[in-house]
């Protein structure tokens with residue numbers, strides 16, 4: 001609180017409202033600048049997590065305020081790249097939420113089996129673990145050869161790792177457990193070769209995967225899909241952007257196409273809730289009906 005505020009008789013509460021408002025303005029200006037200069041649109045990301053990530057970036061860039069971060073981001077491409085990494089939150093794992101994969105295997109795979117070819121889009125695939133999980137499942141079900149998997153993310157660095165398919169060996173214990181819990185039928189270690197502290201997934205799993213940069217906030221639909229996975233991505237968006245992206249998915253899904261969301265996400269309370277019916281037992285799997 002400043003001497004002027006004291007002189008004007010402002011209470012602590014009034015001061016903190018001013019602070020919140022100032023911070024909101026700074027955040028909006030930063031996102032506006034980022035959008036105009038670099039074309040990345042974070043303007044409709046949910047405020048609480050955006051604020052947290054931006055504060056974290058300001059701290060690690062050694063600047064005192066969001067305005068200070070803005071100046072650095074607008075003048076230094078490397079600083080902007082670091083901000084994108086921080087806002088991207090590339091947390092993922094193989095067969096994440098194993099029951100979801102089990103339900104997909106038991107309920108959706110039999111339907112996909114009846115199709116002449118299968119197109120699957122993993123939107124916001126991060127470093128690719130979810131995509132390799134899908135490739136393994138399709139391989140075991142004898143469907144991989146007639147499938148094309150489109151793996152997209154806005155984060156080029158994550159996509160590069162996804163293409164390489166190299167992960168830390170320390171994660172294999174959890175991934176093996178997830179794989180078995182998801183209904184995996186083979187020895188999981190057959191899908192990778194270990195080298196020092198990392199493992200590389202078998203190249204045959206990559207054969208039908210197309211990796212590409214795609215930003216859900218700014219890019220358009222690029223194909224028609226039987227299945228779209230978009231898990232733990234829209235949780236970071238506000239209602240407006242979430243509705244916009246659901247519009248994109250609805251447009252991109254074929255008739256009776258399947259949409260898979262993250263455990264904490266739902267089609268309910270979006271403009272598109274009436275266009276889908278839930279499938280599975282509480283898992284976030286929906287079939288397009290309109």
Ligand SMILES: C[S@@+](CC[C@H](N)C(=O)[O-])C[C@H]1O[C@@H](n2cnc3c(N)ncnc32)[C@H](O)[C@@H]1O
Nearest residue numbers: 088091092124126154155215216217231232233
């Ligand atoms: C928490 S990870 C989820 C990864 C994976 N789908 C999963 O559930 O394990 C979120 C991913 O969404 C991506 N993402 C965030 N905003 C995006 C956007 N506008 N367009 C495309 N990808 C985005 C991030 O880069 C990040 O890799």
